[in-house]
Amino acid sequence: GENVEQHPSTLSVQEGDSAVIKCTYSDSASNYFPWYKQELGKGPQLIIDIRSNVGEKKDQRIAVTLNKTAKHFSLHITETQPEDSAVYFCAALNRDDKIIFGKGTRLHILP
Amino acid sequence: EAQVTQNPRYLITVTGKKLTVTCSQNMNHEYMSWYRQDPGLGLRQIYYSMNVEVTDKGDVPEGYKVSRKEKRNFPLILESPSPNQTSLYFCASSFTTTGGEGTQYFGPGTRLLVL
Numbered sequence: 517g518e519n520v521e522q523h524p525s526t527l528s529v530q531e532g533d534s535a536v537i538k539c540t541y542s543d544s545a546s547n548y549f550p551w552y553k554q555e556l557g558k559g560p561q562l563i564i565d566i567r568s569n570v571g572e573k574k575d576q577r578i579a580v581t582l583n584k585t586a587k588h589f590s591l592h593i594t595e596t597q598p599e600d601s602a603v604y605f606c607a608a609l610n611r612d613d614k615i616i617f618g619k620g621t622r623l624h625i626l627p
Numbered sequence: 628e629a630q631v632t633q634n635p636r637y638l639i640t641v642t643g644k645k646l647t648v649t650c651s652q653n654m655n656h657e658y659m660s661w662y663r664q665d666p667g668l669g670l671r672q673i674y675y676s677m678n679v680e681v682t683d684k685g686d687v688p689e690g691y692k693v694s695r696k697e698k699r700n701f702p703l704i705l706e707s708p709s710p711n712q713t714s715l716y717f718c719a720s721s722f723t724t725t726g727g728e729g730t731q732y733f734g735p736g737t738r739l740l741v742l
Contacts, residue, residue: 619668
């Protein structure tokens with residue numbers, strides 16, 4: 517069935533460095549790709565999203581890129597800070613209007 | 628403040644004892660959904676509702692019931708909980724279905740332990 521693969525499952529980066537999380541999706545009709553951040557003890561919160569008619573979107577230190585041909589999209593966090601430590605989920609909206617989530621990436625920012 | 632609330636936040640129960648987890652949103656959202664989150668499995672949808680009195684199964688509906696009698700409330704019911712329902716549960720809501728305008732807002736989660 518339709519699924520979203522997310523890698524890596526765990527990522528450790530030095531504070532100030534960049535972090536990249538990658539996702540692939542299987543439904544070629546998917547046209548909306550949100551990213552969620554889940555901090556400890558809280559529910560997921562939308563941090564950025566991208567639609568299929570653009571290839572890149574940026575919001576301060578966070579950017580998302582989309583390659584529709586290859587069916588993959590990525591989250592880029594630059595100049596990482598301790599508060600970026602969290603679990604990040606990618607997701608894709610499939611042809612049935614259903615959001616399919618990746619399994620999550622636990623990001624550790626090392627001091 | 629716009630929010631999704633869930634109660635209780637933590638619950639320990641025993642096998643077979645019926646329980647209800649409440650969910651309420653104050654954003655006049657039509658779409659509401661329940662997820663469970665388990666290590667290594669991410670977020671899996673249990674049930675969803677597109678409007679009052681309209682509910683449908685998600686990916687893992689077995690052992691759960693829901694109701695949508697009012698727009699703001701979407702309780703999750705476990706008629707006879709079992710240990711494999713031990714999990715972290717999230718309620719979410721959005722204006723529309725999870726279409727392009729349907730950013731989902733998540734509640735804070737309910738951690739359930741079934742002994």
